Amino acid sequence: REIYLNLFFYIANVPFSLVYFCLFQTVEHGFPHQPSALAFDPKLQLMAIGTKSGAIKIYGAPGVEFTGLHKDTTAVTQMHFLPGQGRLLSLLDDNTIHLWELVAGPPREVGGVKREGMVCLQEVCSYSLPGRPGIESCSATRVTVLLLLRSCELLCVGTEGGGVYFLDLPRLSLKDGQTLLQDQVTQSLPEDYRCGKSLGPVESLQEHPQQPGKILIGYSRGLVVLWDLSTRHANHLFLGKQQLESLVWERSGNSFVSSHSDGGYSVWAVASGNPYTHQPVSSSIPYGPFPCKAINKILWRTAQSGSPVLLYSGGMPRASYGDRHCLTIQQDKEHVTLDFTSRVIDFFTVHSVELEKEFDDPSALVVLLEEELVVIDLQTPGWPSLPTPYLAPLHSSAITCSCHVSNVPPKLWERLVNAGKAQQGQQHTWPICGGKNMAPLPKQQELLLTGHEDGTVRFWDASGVALTPIYKLSTASVFHTDCDPSDDPQDPSNDPDAQQEEEWPPFRKVGCFDPYSDDPRLGIQKISLCKYSNKLVVAGTAGQVKLDMDNDERSDHLVDVSVVDLLQDREGFTWKGHDRLEPRLKPAPFPPGFQPLVLVQCLPPASVTAVTLHAEWNLIAFGTSHGFGLFDYHRRNAVCTLHPNDSLAMEGPLSRVKSLKKSLRQSFRRIRKSRVSGKKRVQEANAALAEQEEVAPVQRRIEPRSADDSLSGVVRCLCFADTFLRDGTHHGPTLWAGTNSGSVYAYALEVPGVGLGRVCERSGAGEGSACAEAVLGKEIQLMHRAPVVSICVLDGRGKPLPDPYEASRDLATAPDMTNAHSVLIASEEQLKVFSLPKVSAKTKFKLTAHEGCRVRKVAMVVFSSTAQEDYSEHTLVCLTNLGDMHLFSIPGLRPQVRYDCIRKEDISGIASCVFTKNGQGFYLISPSEYERFSLSAKVLTEPLCSIHLDRPLEPTPASDGPAAQPQANGTHKNQTSQAEGGSGYTHAHTHTHTHTHAHVCFVIFLIFFLPPRLSFLSSPLLFFSSCYFS
């Protein structure tokens, strides 16, 4: 009885804590990997992109996104919207046709917050043409083209065998007896044209723009038939002789244009009377007379303002420009050849579709390339390209590092946005604006910074669903490089020079995907931003550390350059790697935005492996493979340079000679990798597998980490903290450095004006020129010698110390300086908390020994309770080499929960993972896409949008619907009731994700925190309910 009463007492008096952990993969940012199909719904203003992995992504206005995933990971080859209906047809590489529908999801509850059921994309039914009996190969019924009639009731399917099949919509059922086989057409052909040969596959199907029920059928051999569907009779035959690629109607229906494999196009008149037309009205090969490549697709758009606009892809002279990816826009005398850096997948124009209008009046051209989406404004003279608010090619230059800044102060945000606007030029309206973003406005602004191989840092607005570029900072302008930066205008599309050149064809470089780096040394390795003082530190491959300060005015100034030798006068060391970058000596004009103040160059110029900034103390710490340095940027003075180990510093990691070659090779490999087709990759993988089987099985050597590993000198992490290093009564600035060999060095800093004013007093009154000083205070050699991944000092309450300025400006609760501090050291193998100032181990968790996984990323995350507004807990989140997330309480290091998140084979995904402070995170699922995930039910960023459709938006059908869905929403509903207070429904994104095999699981932990006195009597109560959907 006594125990019972005790228990009651405690539960009643201890604040009842309710923190939800969960794992949601909420949204993908960036550009879909390997797109293969494009579609546009002019009524709903929605654009769909299909990928080689079978994913469909629909985009409307910024923030409006839907995702669907085919059951098979087969490439989507074609897509067609049923305009206004919110339905979409997709043709896959495996010859199946699928119908997708936007449906309203059921209302749901996430973390106790009720949410409206939202629209999501769902597959309704699928169909595949049956092979013809008696014909061995199925290639005859392989679908080449689809045509959806405007009435949306009939789908015409052109095939390789030359037959055209008709399917009823939306049921996708074959209309028996209506099939138009090639023989029927051949019979009506004149004898001399027939000459016994087949007409070839159906290359194009186009509906007559004015007379419904009449379609143009274009065969590969060149024959075009105007077919009347109601009479089932050929109205007109156009006896083309050139191999056909595509067809397009003129709006009036009086003529059409055909494009051909020889790089030419022809205009045909549709005159009634003579059933045969032998010659086109006009025909031209724009880039002749030498042999040209095929014009794959042609569009003909009439304009009120004058001549029609002709748009076509390809047609380049084979010998001189056969390798270019081009699209030509032609109107009257204006002729522009858009020169892209990657292959053109498909394109469309945004134009008026109302029948009553006389002209097309195209307003924009949307081109889907293999690596980016380019939109050209056709209304503005000069046809400038429009910046995209989403689908940004993150990989325009390969991402080398990333950094997330949450809760950006409005001041910095505003300045960044303004600086970005100045960079992008005038603002345009985005032509694809379907749907309505229902997501609440983000409570705080979030920045994602990505560092790139070409030395740029891009600032992205990561507050919402659409990852929007804000601002781009180029570091190359500080250096002399082989390629002068003035050759490389910031926005090449606005560059007027390119158009005026007398060159033929009139090329114009468009798009920003540029994987070739001018100088690999410019690559950004580490970024650190102080959001309160607007200072940014960017560190790169050639040991450069650059401090930038935000300035909203243009400025001409000389950047202070300091060279810091990390291996002070060490004899016998020769650096065999790349030289340091040569800084510009002349003052350069810097546009508003972040402007460089100080440049520190490490010697030897090894790549920077760690960097940290303490703006309050005016200090930058940076580490390379050869040691680390501390720089007082206020006084432009290196405070100290230290290298963790003599002999190791001499050696340096690996052979430096290869570094440049290697990085070049890597960047090429990356390009190649992104271009290799799926099939080829499978073949390669199979070949590799076959090879493996022949050789001996994989063996792993079991040896402890040795101290003389060549990489052991690498500085892995650096951290500033105001804590107790000297003794238990005086705290002061400290610097912590962790190396690859499991060593941690702690330095006591003396920063003028910081701490107890000891320095000032000692150095005499009013001494302004006093320098910061550093003295080695402690050294910890972890016995297991695993690389130190992260160091974090915890205050007296066991919470991480706040960021610089946070405490002094009352932006965060002040750290507890009355109780003893401790330091959390996370190595690849263990998490350990040591007491301070006397360093002794307090708690630890041997992750590798227990789980066999190694720590890759560590972050301190604040989890807020969904039930109580003001309640939050600090948690250590740890991503391992197996791609799973482990959550630990701090400072107790008790394991809380574990999630599978990233495939363990996805090494670049794991390496790219970055956490936010509130429990979200990003990782690259492809070179061009970030997956956003959330570990906290409280903070979710996911698409919430609505769309006005012509048809009633049906609620999600039950699970016994016509097709079993990968989304299987029905099962969700059932489980909603089981998971108490949990979430049963999730948006399609969560499931349709191709790149992770993560189970989407909702695990709800209700943790009763019992006081220590009780917790040894009984283990903490843990209520646990979970449901897994895979």
Added chain:
Amino acid sequence: EQEYHRDTLLLIFEAEYRRFALKRNGPGGFQEFYHLLQTIHRIPGVDVLLGYADIHGDLLPINNDDNFHKAVSSANPLLRIIITKREDEPVVFATNSLQRRKKGLGLTGLRTTGSSSTHQKNRPGLLIGSPQDFRQISSIIDVDILPETHRRVRLHKHGTHKPLGFYIRDGVSVRVTPQGVEKVPGVFISRLVRGGLAESTGLLGVNDEILEVNGIDVAGKSLDQVTDMMVANSHNLIVTVKPANQRNNVMHRGSKMSAGNTSMRSAGSTGSAPSHDSPSPASQSNPITASNSVAEGDSEDEDEDGDLIIENDSLPPYVSHHVTNGNNSNHNKDSPSRRPDSSTMVRPLPQSVSMPNSVGASLSNSPLAMSNHNGSPTHTASSSQESMREDGNIITL
């Protein structure tokens, strides 16, 4: 003529195993043979006792020409000779009879005789060096709780410079279940490095299946995970294996076991009461762990990793300290003079360059490091007090 080749080195109990050939009629007498052995083992001038294993597996002494010739004649063709240091137990020699020694030494230990427990008390004649001179490198533990087919081996990496010396691979393990034979993925030892710790213990063999690493079941874990777990525990690795060769689990009489082969001996000790010369369970072995190692042998039980923590108690650096701390000499020698001036002069860029030197020095000197680890040595402690005092002064100023 006396060509010999070194076959294996057995480090257990600092024993050395050599195999050499000699003509049956070659050595003239005991004295000559005695000197020959001393040369071969490079122990000239060390008094040793010789014994040999006869055809019955019994240990018999060689101390005169007669029994030496007897020994040579019994060789067919291999003759196992056991050499023991005489100093180890001089008393034993005086009182011991051949008969007694015969039971006390090596081979009899292999036999799980009931009398083995009495050896320690009744037989002072055991010619084994005192445990302090030995360094344990491996042991079989938990024999009482494991199934007979399994073996739990503890490898003590620390204190030896040998590599652990083994490789693991993926494989298929066959399990017999009530439903029938089941094939499951498993992890196996694929290779032993010659001269490595794993090989020299003889407790691990190629194709042994690894079941647990430091008490954690490896079922369902990938090869890389198991590798990482082993590396993480490499300083004190406990692997539970299912030996591919199950014959050693059963007690065999003498047959193929050599006197010098410690692995056989260890295997033989399973199930028998611990005798003095067989590796004992971990709990007993801890006290005798290497005196020259860094005393981390028992870290597993204590869960004490023994991270090396070097505290520079000289913080903040003042005059009084630098005299005492020799490590910091080249930097700190000028510091006392310079420190006070620092208030008035701007310092040159490189300040604390020499710190790593001190680090290197202290690292290389492990006894010093150890003493720091266990508690500050007196001189640094006093210096810290001084520095504390100075702190106080400054504050009061």
